Amino acid sequence: MDIRTGNGFDVHRFGPGDGCWLCGVKVAHDRGLMGHSDADVGMHALTDAIYGALCEGDIGQHFPPSDPQWKGAESRIFLAHAMSRVAARGFTLTHADVTLICEFPKIGPHTVAMRQALAAITGVDAGRISVKATTSERLGFTGRGEGIAAMATATLVQTAPMQPVPIPPTPVAPTPPKPVQA
Numbered sequence: 284m285d286i287r288t289g290n291g292f293d294v295h296r297f298g299p300g301d302g303c304w305l306c307g308v309k310v311a312h313d314r315g316l317m318g319h320s321d322a323d324v325g326m327h328a329l330t331d332a333i334y335g336a337l338c339e340g341d342i343g344q345h346f347p348p349s350d351p352q353w354k355g356a357e358s359r360i361f362l363a364h365a366m367s368r369v370a371a372r373g374f375t376l377t378h379a380d381v382t383l384i385c386e387f388p389k390i391g392p393h394t395v396a397m398r399q400a401l402a403a404i405t406g407v408d409a410g411r412i413s414v415k416a417t418t419s420e421r422l423g424f425t426g427r428g429e430g431i432a433a434m435a436t437a438t439l440v441q442t443a444p445m446q447p448v449p450i451p452p453t454p455v456a457p458t459p460p461k462p463v464q465a
């Protein structure tokens with residue numbers, strides 16, 4: 284049986300605003316998170332964990348921050364795309380674990396809603412999706428309240444015949460011309 288694990292990590296800085304999108308829930312706060320999209324740092328980390336398990340690159344390769352199409356986009360679009368790749372490759376997401384790292388806002392009161400939001404997007408039972416939080420003991424950029432970091436792990440199990448995935452050829456540097464013999 285093919286069982287895969289992927290990890291994801293993301294950071295977004297605080298800026299002006301009245302709350303942060305975190306794992307699909309708008310959490311009231313005296314600031315917001317800045318990004319090209321809605322800056323849902325938890326959902327980005329989970330999306331990257333799924334791409335990682337599939338060995339299919341990262342969120343920025345699928346949704347380039349240089350592409351105006353994704354400006355202000357809801358991060359559910361990115362997670363839904365990663366899940367479409369899971370299905371296309373014959374896998375099932377069996378477990379996900381997201382950790383949000385910040386002093387504020389406090390995440391605990393929102394974890395049930397976050398798990399339900401991620402469950403609705405992924406189609407996975409909320410009992411298989413974990414969201415938790417930690418501070419960094421006031422150390423570093425999260426400790427100073429400059430932004431929020433998120434880590435995620437995703438576990439995939441192959442449940443349908445694997446579809447072959449072509450591995451792109453390794454770029455080959457052009458062979459330098461041989462020196463002309465005198």
Ligand SMILES: Nc1ccn([C@@H]2O[C@H](COP(=O)(O)O)[C@@H](O)[C@H]2O)c(=O)n1
Pocket residue numbers: 384385386387388389390391392416417418419420
């Ligand atoms: N933004 C946060 C950070 C932490 N929590 C909860 O508080 C507990 C204690 O945090 P430590 O960093 O001191 O371990 C943590 O286990 C979380 O339950 C939170 O809700 N929101």
Ligand SMILES: C[C@@]1(CO)OP(=O)(O)OP(=O)(O)OC[C@H]1O
Pocket residue numbers: 293294317318319320321322323327342343344346347348349353354361
């Ligand atoms: C999500 C994308 C979409 O353009 O932009 P950001 O919201 O800036 O988020 P990031 O975590 O930096 O990932 C890169 C992009 O794919």
